[in-house]
Amino acid sequence: MSTDHDESSGDGRTILLIGSGPIQIGQAAEFDYSGAQACRALQEEGARVVLVNSNPATIMTDPEMADEVYIEPITTDAIAEIIRKENPDGVIAGLGGQTGLNVTAELAEEGILEEFDVEIMGTPLETIYATEDRDLFRQRMEKIGQPVPGSTTITLEEGESATGLSEEDLRERVEAAVEEVGGLPVIARTTYTLGGSGSGVVEEMDELLERVRKGLRLSRNSEVLITESIAGWVEYEYEVMRDADDSCIIICNMENIDPMGIHTGESTVVTPSQIVPDEGHQEMRTAALDVIRELGIQGGCNIQFAWHDDGTPGGEYRVVEVNPRVSRSSALASKATGYPIARVTAKVALGKRLHEIDNEITGETTAAFEPAIDYVVTKVPRWPKDKFDDVDFELTTAMKSTGEAMAIGRSFEESLLKALRSSEYEPDVDWADVSDEELESHYLERPSPDRPYAMFEAFERGYSVEEVVSLTGIFEWYTERYSRIAESVRAAQEGDFTEAAIAGHTNASIATTAGTDVGSVEQEVPGRTYKQVDTCAGEFEAETPYYYSARQNEFESGPLEGQAAAGELEVDPEIESVIVVGGGPIRIGQGVEFDYCSVHAVRALRELGIDAHVVNNNPETVSTDYDTSDGLFFEPITAEEVADVAEATGADGVMVQFGGQTSVNIGEPLADELERRGLDCEIMGTSVEAMDLAEDRDRFNALMDELEIAQPEGGTAFSKEEALELAHDIGYPVLVRPSYVLGGRAMDVVYTDEELETYIEEAVRVSPEKPILVDDFLENAVELDVDAVSDGRNVLIGGIMEHVESAGVHSGDSACMIPPRSLDDDTLARVREVTEDIAEALKTKGLMNVQLAVQDGEVYVLEANPRSSRTVPFVSKATGVPIAKLAAKVMAGETLASLEASEQVPDHTSIKEVVLPFDRLPGSDPRLGPEMKSTGEVMGTASDFGTAYWKAQQAAYNAVSEGTAVVDFDVDGFENHFDIAEFDDVPQAIREGEVDFVVSRDRDSLEMAVEEEIPYLSTEASAEAYVEALDAFGGELEVASVTSRPVHEENWG
């Protein structure tokens, strides 16, 4: 290939970077991190970067991240339009996850790249096909003599359809395939899916037949792959990098604690490998290099292996899979080693050689080396188990986790316990009620999110390491260390705290275990000090402030002070510094939005000349990139560990407003801990007390009464009778929920006594200890979200959002629009007044989110939270006002006046739509309701509501404009676009491929729509909006960069 440009720089070239879209299971924040890093790397090389992503909650879509940022659907239509406008020289496909890769392939297949002379940079398309098509992949591996698991494909012939295939015909093909790979069990996989959707170990023929039929229908190329099951082998991943001169390196390897058969995204993963000898490691390393060379990949790539000890010095391995792109694992590898894979991938794509790229961490070496690490990294996934009672969370080859936490320690035990703590997961199990038999069959043999805790429980019950190894299949080396942790807890109960502390427990948890106070524990155990992540195990002096804490050895005791506590920290106590507490792992209700807020807080502080330190543990995020902050502390988010950072850095303040519930929750204990230690460090912004008041229903009610702000009528019931009485007083429908859970869990709307009784009996079991809240349900009210910043005197409203779905759908699951369209000026003025009054009453300093409902012109407040909310990035992207930054600055002492901040109202309408995970969670109820279930969001913007809504549906992969529809709602207009059909058995009709679109509240129909990946709607409000969108959309996508969309200075309300 020849270009007019300098081969190894970006000078004068325009590069199109495609993001990965909304956060979904299998595709989380890691691509925001890699995309943001790539943008910076490309700009450093002089390239002009054009970025497209549909996800407004990302850092990468900030206007300053690229030369032009488009928040548009990731579809070939929209991207072709962007290519027409921006005329890029090249596109880098490997940085936007599977979504970016697929759309690039489609752009090429449709001839768009050729038409506009856009070069695919880095990894060629042919390589992408060779890795995604497993049969092709197998051929390539066989060509270079690399062993792969026995494998064959079941393919539809031309003209055949999955549904049309006869039972006998299918059985014949499946049986032949099974025989070819050596019999059952086998793994069945569909090609071209992300996160291994629909794949799994299958033991029985009937189940396999079912899976194959479904797989054939869903596969992009009508193929299902049947492979030899290598269950029980150790799973490894190797992160590999290659440049155009064929220099190849391994960034690190990763060992899955759970044996082969569990998706690596679902597995507890350790870096570096612990149990493979050098010879085995080097064989796989060499194989990885051979593979990346054969495939011609330029940039980063991930290769998965299965390995077992077959008695030879090096053991035996198979090449399982190759991902020719940056991935969740590469984000993890980057954070685990300090080697910035996305940055180097971007530069390699421009033509740079590895030894020409600086290693920013050391400042004296280059990217041409293999990181050496002198610590142990453990990653633990985070599952949405608490949100989906109906879903079986047994870990399989398909992903169900939404996020992950990573921890670093000097021993495996320390690293594991820090990671488990960081995941903020508590099994919903009372171990005392679990028999040995159940412990074995349900918690040890069956892999689930609870298994690590069950292993500790087993050791507490006296199980031996051998027994636990045989029940779990987890390798002995690891199991033995689980048992040591359990032993250390036993010792702590008997008064010897040292081992428990060294194993990675906090002083606070040891104190709880031993029934003593933190002060006495901390005097007896070794203190923590900070070590640096430097890519080179200490061989070179590093410049980058990336740290983790580790306990000292048993020869020291008592908290470390001064230089000893700081360890390797480079801190200048003269400089004012502030700690921003991040949001931990991504989960439903707490997504990448809070990382966006945390990063903005950091940037705002640095703009003010204040050193900003980050405490966080999510390896997927921008906030944990080593160059985001002045000090990155990869730590669990607990009061004790954040206070340690405050003590070691001498920080002047801590911000807990930006990391969602995770950071807010430590506000109060952290304030106490800082005081106990006598540290001159304050919780900044709105007081902890005010945050608590906002969450305390009684006190908040009283405050609203005082302010004469209306609230839905309601009360607390301690028995069924009280609940019924309350409901009668208020009048049905009423909103009911337990008082002791946050975030909409177990919330419901009931319309009759009968429904209320059922709810009480089946869902919550009201009791004096566990009362329920009964509130007036404002039917057909318009719900609003307001995000505002207050400096203690003035309030700046970032935006007023109107929900598309009515009250009764969790605000986090509702689509919403900016600006609102159904409120009159008086109502808007009242919204402003209410917001200002609450901000003032709570003495808010920083961000505040208010949820309101408007019914018959009356404005009711549902909730107010003086902290960042998940709508903050959406508001900023729609209006151009960076409210998270403004908030951090006012918390640091600026005023809205001194910042010359003003409100802006956009001329276009922006719609936020959610993305739901039901396809990943078989058995879940796909109807929107009071409980939040969405994993991510997209944004569609246009000059009118209909087009904007349509773009949001496209971006959320829920747009269909013709075919056969089933419509169960009393909503007119679908008939103008679809053939409306009625079936006796709707699910069956869907299964048979006769339905293209489902508009219904019927759970069975919706579950089938989810299973068959057919667009659907589950609320009347969305159905009405959809019709409006179909009518409005004239084919003109109105693609425009975020900064080119018109806004005008005007106050909201």
Place this chain on the structure above:
Amino acid sequence: MTAAYVALEGGHVLEGRGRASGTARGELVFTTAYTGYEESLTDPSYEEQILTFSYPLIGNYGVRSERFEDDRVHPRAVLAKELTEDVADWLETEGVPAVDHLDTRDVVTDIRDGGAMKCGIAVGEDVTEEDALEQLEQCKAMSDHTDIGAQVSVDEPTVYGADNDGETVALVDCGAKGSIVDSLLARDATIHVLPYDAAVSDVEAADPDILFISNGPGDPANYEQAISLVEEFVEDTPVAGICLGQQIVAEALGGTTAKMDFGHRGVNQPVLDLDSGQVVMTTQNHGYTVDEPGDYLEVTQINVNDDTPEGLDGVDHDIITRQYHPEANPGPEDTLDFFDNVLEMAASPTQRAVPADD
């Protein structure tokens, strides 16, 4: 618990957990490799040294003699954050003191900042800090171990692969790793392993196609006999060298060597081939380096981190040497083709006796 003390040059003493008893002294160095502890601990180049593992957990996959590079442990003592029972038992049997529960990252950064240093170790039920300091007192500088070759070399010539059809290699054993012999054997060579102080007649008796100087511990200047062998044979016989072998070849041909601050020890050292532009990852274990190659050698490969010579070719002679360990074990297999190149050179020498009448 067994007491353990580590006395560092300058007198600072660390307390740790004793895992294998005894007293020892040596030059304190570190390796950054996280696998390959069996290979490293049996690498003769660690003779008279105390090896610190920067990776905290050592011994995870047991101890198996198939993975050894020599029949005994060479470092004088071993330091780690955590040693498994397997490896601690092995070291105890070998009589090599071992200490863990140390802050090895601190030790490593001390070595980085202060250079490879003298160190004394005492491990046992009743040992004291003074015992460790006493060992430190007696510790010699590495270059003062003038007869270190005798400690690691074969006593008598030994032949491997006598029935092989390939080239004949005279391998001067200054502390050769087993994998060098294995790599040559795998390429059908016949190998005459000769003592580090072999006489000219010993080499002549082998009638080799190539003279190969092995890796080994200590200061290259102390291997006078090996240096003179290179001088003697270079005009007529191709020459190869690995690690110390490269330094000896340079010393023999008018080049110079120097002691490094703390050397290169690990499996991730990047080496740039100046001709192809390609970077490969290499295993290294050396505290001395070629400083000036001299007129008869040219530098073909350099270390990306510090530009030190990693590969030398003869300007007019058939010579190829490597500072790193192409035989791997532990470490990357990126450079195994070195052995193919060496044997090709042995099979078809191109050199003309140019400097003969200098």
